Amino acid sequence: MTAFSLEPAQLAWCAELRTLAAERLRPLAEKGEPGHVNRALVAELGRLGLLERLFTSGALDLCLMRESLARGCTEAETALALQGLGAHPVHAHGTGPQRARWLPRVADGTAVAAFALSEPGAGSDAAALSLRAERDGPARWRLTGEKCWISNAPEADFYTVFARTAPDAGARGVTAFLVPADRPGLTGTGLDMLSPHPIGALDFDAVPVTAEDVLGEVDRGFRVAMGTLNLFRPSVGAFAVGMARAALDATLAHTAGRDAFGGKLKDLQAVSHQVAEMALRTEAARLMVYAAATAYDAGAPDVPQRAAMAKLLATETAQYVVDTAVQLHGARALQRGHLLEHLYREVRAPRVYEGASEVQRGIIAKELYAHQEAR
Numbered sequence: 001m002t003a004f005s006l007e008p009a010q011l012a013w014c015a016e017l018r019t020l021a022a023e024r025l026r027p028l029a030e031k032g033e034p035g036h037v038n039r040a041l042v043a044e045l046g047r048l049g050l051l052e053r054l055f056t057s058g059a060l061d062l063c064l065m066r067e068s069l070a071r072g073c074t075e076a077e078t079a080l081a082l083q084g085l086g087a088h089p090v091h092a093h094g095t096g097p098q099r100a101r102w103l104p105r106v107a108d109g110t111a112v113a114a115f116a117l118s119e120p121g122a123g124s125d126a127a128a129l130s131l132r133a134e135r136d137g138p139a140r141w142r143l144t145g146e147k148c149w150i151s152n153a154p155e156a157d158f159y160t161v162f163a164r165t166a167p168d169a170g171a172r173g174v175t176a177f178l179v180p181a182d183r184p185g186l187t188g189t190g191l192d193m194l195s196p197h198p199i200g201a202l203d204f205d206a207v208p209v210t211a212e213d214v215l216g217e218v219d220r221g222f223r224v225a226m227g228t229l230n231l232f233r234p235s236v237g238a239f240a241v242g243m244a245r246a247a248l249d250a251t252l253a254h255t256a257g258r259d260a261f262g263g264k265l266k267d268l269q270a271v272s273h274q275v276a277e278m279a280l281r282t283e284a285a286r287l288m289v290y291a292a293a294t295a296y297d298a299g300a301p302d303v304p305q306r307a308a309m310a311k312l313l314a315t316e317t318a319q320y321v322v323d324t325a326v327q328l329h330g331a332r333a334l335q336r337g338h339l340l341e342h343l344y345r346e347v348r349a350p351r352v353y354e355g356a357s358e359v360q361r362g363i364i365a366k367e368l369y370a371h372q373e374a375r
Contacts, residue, residue, distance in 0.1 A: 006064075014068040020048060021072025029075035034196035037112050037155040042079050046109025054084040055091050055103065059231055059293035063238035067286075070242025071249070074346050077239055078197045082151050085232055085354075086113025089160045089176055089224050093216040098178055102158060114156035116147045116179075116202060117225055123149070124359050127171040127222060131204060133163035139211035141165070143177070143185075143204040149353070153200035154188020157181050161204075162221050169219070176221035177213045184208065195349045196342075226304075229354055233307040234292040237314030240350050241289055243343050244282040244318040247325035250339055251275055254329055271328060278321045285314040305367035312360035315350040322347045 006014075025044060032038030045051050050065065057065070062084070069077035087106040090098055090113075105111030122129040131145035143163050147153070159179045166173025179186065185205040193199050216224045255265040255275060265271050292310035296303050322343045326333040333340035351357050 010064060014064055017050075017065060017068035018072045021069045021076055024048070025069070025076035026073040029073050032075065035190055035192065035198055037152055037198045038075065038079060039109075039112070041076060042083065042112060043109040045076065045080050045083070046107060050080055051083055051109055052107040054080070054087070055107065059234055059296035060290060062231070062235045063289055063293045066235045067238040067242040067245070067289075070239045071246045074239075074243065074342070075197065077242065078151075081232070081235065081239065082115075082197075083109075083113050085115040085228065086152065086156065086158075086160055088228050088231065089115075089215050090178060092227065093176065093224050094178065095212070097212070098215070102178070105157075111157040112152055112155065114150055114152035114159045115228070116150045116153070116159045116161045118147065118149045120146055120148045124356050127174070129162060129164060129174065131161070131163040133165045133175060133177070133209070136208070141177075141209050143179070143207040143209060145204050147202040147204070149191070149199060150188075150202055151197060151199050151353075153198070153202050154181075154190060155198060155200075159202070160215065160224075162225055165221075166219050171222040173219055174221040174225070175218050176215035176224040177209045178215055179207065179209060179213065193349075194345050196345065230303050230307050231296060233311040233354055233360075234289050234296065236350050236354050237285065237289040237292070237310040240311075240314040240318035240347070241282060241286045243347050244278070244285065244314075244321040247318075247322045247340060247343055248275075248278050248282055251278065251325045251328055265328070274324055274328060278324055281317045282321055285310075285317040288313050302367065302371075305364055308355070308360040308363040308367075311350075311355065312357055312364070315347075316357060318347050319351060 025041065028041045028044055029038065032041060053061065053065065066077050066081055069080060083106055087103065090102055102111060106113050119129050119131060131143060131147060133141040133143055136142045143161065158181060161177045161179045162174050163177060164173055165175040185207040186202065188200050188202040190198065190200040215221065252275065255271055258265040261268065289310045292306035295306045322340065326340050326344055329340055332338060335341060
């Protein structure tokens with residue numbers, strides 16, 4: 001479907017991205033080692049100019065990129081998204097020297113970025129993070145504590161790290177730091193997760209940082225985190241929509257060609273109605289994602305609510321669509337290496353990361369009541 005006023009050039013670009021994903025990126029993804037950064041894939045994204053577009057595109061273009069890549073190669077989509085998530089705080093809040101050192105390398109795929117917010121005791125409640133930034137002079141700190149479930153860790157070249165600079169201050173006492181991976185005292189380990197993309201834990205043992213490493217303002221790093229998430233949440237939804245559309249495409253082909261009960265699977269009303277439901281929900285999620293991204297690009301005041309709605313609906317929808325696709329394919333879809341077996345492992349994580357579904361519902365309710373009280 002081509003609704004939501006996408007221009008012909010945008011539609012052509014999406015088609016081009018799907019082709020690139022299938023023909024140039026997927027072969028590189030298949031050579032990568034699960035659970036580790038695929039630097040050859042990241043470098044190819046740089047050569048294709050897609051990483052540079054992370055810093056020149058609006059939210060809608062970001063969604064179109066993530067959805068299109070996800071339909072053809074989820075590993076390429078995730079590699080691109082993680083570069084954007086880790087580097088966006090530098091792009092939006094970094095100093096001239098920070099930007100000059102890191103952004104060109106992120107754009108050409110020679111430096112891998114990571115966004116280090118979650119902790120063992122502060123996942124959904126991000127404002128409760130406890131990684132300590134203790135003063136070590138007028139403009140120096142030492143970072144001590146842990147980060148966990150950090151995508152691209154421990155293999156990234158630098159991390160956007162959120163640490164507590166003011167005890168007992170909640171969200172008002174958090175500062176964002178740009179921390180190169182070679183800082184003394186910074187170590188990490190990989191985690192064996194359901195999803196195949198790289199993710200790990202980081203340990204900070206009095207890691208030195210200075211005022212030159214601060215992103216934005218001291219004690220105002222939570223704004224950096226939330227601003228980044230408001231941009232990327234709709235595009236997490238776009239990733240989910242891309243996976244849902246890949247599952248739907250596979251299901252249409254399978255049910256149209258599979259012989260069963262004297263005809264084709266698609267001739268069974270129970271099957272065709274399920275396929276129709278998959279398409280209905282996927283299209284509804286896509287439209288909400290595009291609407292949220294367009295609102296972000298327009299500077300609308302209700303971006304947090306729209307972003308939360310888009311991520312919530314799209315990720316929950318993708319879970320339903322992929323699960324239904326597996327059911328309609330039968331046992332073959334559970335075989336290692338099948339597209340749907342891959343999507344089934346990939347689709348679960350987006351309902352948790354960058355704010356779990358329950359967190360999104362909380363944001364939506366908070367925004368609704370705040371709007372009502374402001375009337």
